[in-house]
Every structure is written in structure tokens, then in C-alpha cells.
Amino acid sequence: xxxxxxxxxxxxxxxxxxxxxxxxxxxxxxxxxxxxxxxxxxxxxxxxxxxxxxxxxxxxxxxxxxxxxxxxxxxxxxxxxxxxxxxxxxxxxxxxxxxxxxxxxxxxxxxxxxxxxxxxxx
Amino acid sequence: xxxxxxxxxxxxxxxxxxxxxxxxxxxxxxxxxxxxxxxxxxxxxxxxxxxxxxxxxxxxxxxxxxxxxxxxxxxxxxxxxxxxxxxxxxxxxxxxxxxxxxxxxxxxxxxxxxxxxxxxxxxxxxxxxxxxxxxxxxxxxxxxxxxxxxxxxxxxxxxxxxxxxxxxxxxxxxxxxxxxxxxxxxxxxxxxxxxxxxxxxxxxxxxxxxxxxxxxxxxxxxxxxxxxxxxxxxxxxxxxxxxxxxxxxxxxxxxxxx
Numbered sequence: 001x002x003x004x005x006x007x008x009x010x011x012x013x014x015x016x017x018x019x020x021x022x023x024x025x026x027x028x029x030x031x032x033x034x035x036x037x038x039x040x041x042x043x044x045x046x047x048x049x050x051x052x053x054x055x056x057x058x059x060x061x062x063x064x065x066x067x068x069x070x071x072x073x074x075x076x077x078x079x080x081x082x083x084x085x086x087x088x089x090x091x092x093x094x095x096x097x098x099x100x101x102x103x104x105x106x107x108x109x110x111x112x113x114x115x116x117x118x119x120x121x122x
Numbered sequence: 123x124x125x126x127x128x129x130x131x132x133x134x135x136x137x138x139x140x141x142x143x144x145x146x147x148x149x150x151x152x153x154x155x156x157x158x159x160x161x162x163x164x165x166x167x168x169x170x171x172x173x174x175x176x177x178x179x180x181x182x183x184x185x186x187x188x189x190x191x192x193x194x195x196x197x198x199x200x201x202x203x204x205x206x207x208x209x210x211x212x213x214x215x216x217x218x219x220x221x222x223x224x225x226x227x228x229x230x231x232x233x234x235x236x237x238x239x240x241x242x243x244x245x246x247x248x249x250x251x252x253x254x255x256x257x258x259x260x261x262x263x264x265x266x267x268x269x270x271x272x273x274x275x276x277x278x279x280x281x282x283x284x285x286x287x288x289x290x291x292x293x294x295x296x297x298x299x300x301x302x303x304x305x306x307x308x309x310x311x312x313x314x315x316x317x318x319x320x321x322x323x324x325x326x327x328x329x330x331x332x333x334x335x336x337x338x339x340x341x342x343x344x345x346x347x348x349x350x351x352x353x354x355x356x357x358x359x360x361x362x363x364x365x366x367x368x369x370x371x372x373x374x375x376x377x378x379x380x
Contacts, residue, residue: 009231011230040166115226
């Protein structure tokens with residue numbers, strides 16, 4: 001699971017008011033190179049919850065993202081490459097996503113999160 | 123390596139996962155037929171709900187990705203835990219990537235992806251079955267559609283309404299038994315226009331691929347009219363291309379409902 005997806009997932013458990021962002025429990029992180037596409041990054045940037053991304057990125061061992069952003073940064077290749085790396089090249093292969101309110105763990109195996117809810121959570 | 127759509131020989135499989143069949147092929151053919159529109163559309167986020175073997179999401183990534191690598195975020199979901207692994211393998215075999223999540227429809231994504239998804243593709247469990255077969259996590263989830271085959275479809279439509287961006291498109295496979303005209307009327311109530319963009323009849327089924335989009339911009343409708351034709355397929359044309367033999371699991375599936 002890449003951080004771009006983590007940034008789009010929240011806990012949907014019944015009764016939870018704010019299930020975003022999910023905390024990350026790391027067991028195995030893998031880095032996989034992907035072609036750099038600045039247009040794609042600029043396109044996605046508006047959708048990203050920045051703080052959730054920087055926190056998640058640090059959890060996965062990459063702390064190079066700036067804490068704050070401003071629009072001019074989208075013109076900087078250096079910034080875009082850092083964004084590219086954090087968003088698209090870090091994979092949580094094994095671990096869990098944790099509901100910030102209930103602590104319930106959603107396991108991640110072979111890079112695939114299991115977000116299925118139990119009957120009493122729906 | 124540059125495939126037009128996913129190659130059957132590279133699609134991974136598992137006994138509990140639905141192999142690509144007529145319905146998968148008709149959806150991919152519809153996407154292929156609409157590829158000019160899709161390229162112009164420049165979707166940022168694409169989701170397949172119920173990815174099964176990964177045949178469709180892989181094909182979509184190939185169709186869209188020809189020009190520029192990874193121009194979009196592809197997400198694939200399935201309730202079946204074996205399907206998500208198989209999908210991942212199929213994507214890898216084709217050099218494609220999508221973020222795959224084991225979840226019920228798009229549970230977990232609704233808040234953050236509200237009004238953000240530009241393309242949704244779905245080949246839902248559309249076969250009319252007893253209600254108690256709906257929602258099992260094994261291979262039955264691939265086809266069990268409850269009364270009129272509409273139980274899961276009826277859960278997908280409001281999700282699509284929530285997730286689709288203003289310019290978003292939904293492509294969905296349906297059976298005549300799902301009453302597609304009623305479906306289109308219901309979506310019209312939600313502000314969606316629709317068109318059957320591909321239709322195919324085999325001995326067993328009459329399948330349609332319906333494309334839905336928000337009724338905001340008449341320009342979009344003009345695009346669909348120019349570049350998309352209503353196509354009728356000879357069911358045997360499939361077996362002529364690419365040396366693919368008819369998947370036996372597909373035949374077995376239909377024989378259950380004879």
C-alpha cells in the first residue's frame with residue numbers, strides 16, 4: 001500500500017466520527033521505483049492531506065518532506081521528487097492501519113490492506 | 123512490452139476467484155471502443171469495484187497508459203481476499219500498477235474520494251440468485267446478485283454518485299434481467315445521463331455496458347455521440363483473437379443457472 005492510497009483511506013467503523021488519518025504500524029516497507037511524472041503530482045497535490053502524508057512518510061522512514069507547503073513549491077523539481085518518492089515509491093508491505101479513534105487494526109499483507117468490517121462494526 | 127489490453131495468458135488465477143469471461147471481455151471492449159474519449163478525459167483517479175482476476179483494471183491501465191506512464195491513480199477493490207492477491211499478480215505480470223484494497227465496494231474511501239473519481243468501472247455480481255448467496259467472500263461474490271441480480275448493483279449506484287467527480291464516468295455491465303432501463307431511470311433521478319455503449323447477446327445472456335455521467339455539460343454528451351457507436355458483437359469473435367480458449371470456469375458458472 002502506497003501513501004497516496006493511505007491518504008485516501010479512513011476508518012468507517014460505526015460510531016467513529018473522524019477516522020482519518022489511519023495510523024500506520026510498520027512491519028515491512030519496500031521501496032519500488034516508479035517513473036517520475038510531475039504533471040501527475042501537480043494534479044494530485046490539491047487532493048492530498050499534507051500533514052497526514054508527512055506523518056505517514058516519517059513512519060515509513062522518509063522524513064524529507066517539508067512540514068508546510070506553498071503553491072510555488074510545485075514548480076520546484078526538488079520538491080516534486082520528494083513528493084514523488086513519499087507518495088508513490090514507499091510501499092507498506094506488511095503491517096497494519098490503525099483506526100485513530102478505536103485502535104482497531106486493519107491488517108496489511110503483501111501490500112494489500114484489509115478494510116473489511118466485522119458485522120458489529122457496520 | 124506493450125499490450126492493448128490484458129493478455130489472458132498473463133492473468134493470474136485461483137479456484138476462489140472469477141476468471142475473465144464474456145462479461146469481463148464486454149466491459150474491456152467497451153473501454154477500448156471509448157479509448158479516444160477516455161484519453162481526452164484525462165482521468166486522475168480511476169477505480170474498479172470488484173476487480174476479481176484483475177483483467178479489467180489491468181486493461182484499463184494499459185488502454186489509458188499507452189501515451190504517458192502512470193498518468194492516473196488506479197485503485198482496485200474486491201470483497202474477496204483471494205481476488206485482491208490475484209489482481210495484484212495480474213497487474214505485475216503486465217508491468218502495471220494499481221493500489222489494491224480488500225474491502226466491501228469502496229468502504230474506507232468514501233470520505234476522502236467524495237466527488238473525486240473520474241472513472242469507475244464495474245462488472246458487478248448481476249446474476250439473479252437467492253438473497254442468502256449475496257455477500258459471501260468467496261467466488262460466489264463474483265456473481266450472486268440477489269433478486270433481479272440488483273442487490274449489489276443497488277449498493278454500488280449511490281457509492282458511484284458519491285465518488286464521481288463532476289466530469290466522472292461510470293461504466294457498468296448489466297444483464298437484461300437487471301432491468302437496465304429502470305437502472306437508467308433511477309440514475310436519472312440522481313442527475314445522471316446514461317447510454318448503452320456496447321451490447322452483446324450470447325446463448326446464455328444479453329449483456330450491456332452502460333456508461334453514466336453527470337448531466338452537467340452538454341459538451342460531454344456531444345463527445346459520447348461522436349466517438350462511441352452502439353456495437354454488436356459476434357460472440358465467437360472473441361475466440362478468434364489471441365488464441366484464447368473458452369475458460370471452462372465461465373461455462374461452469376452459467377450451467378448452474380440453466
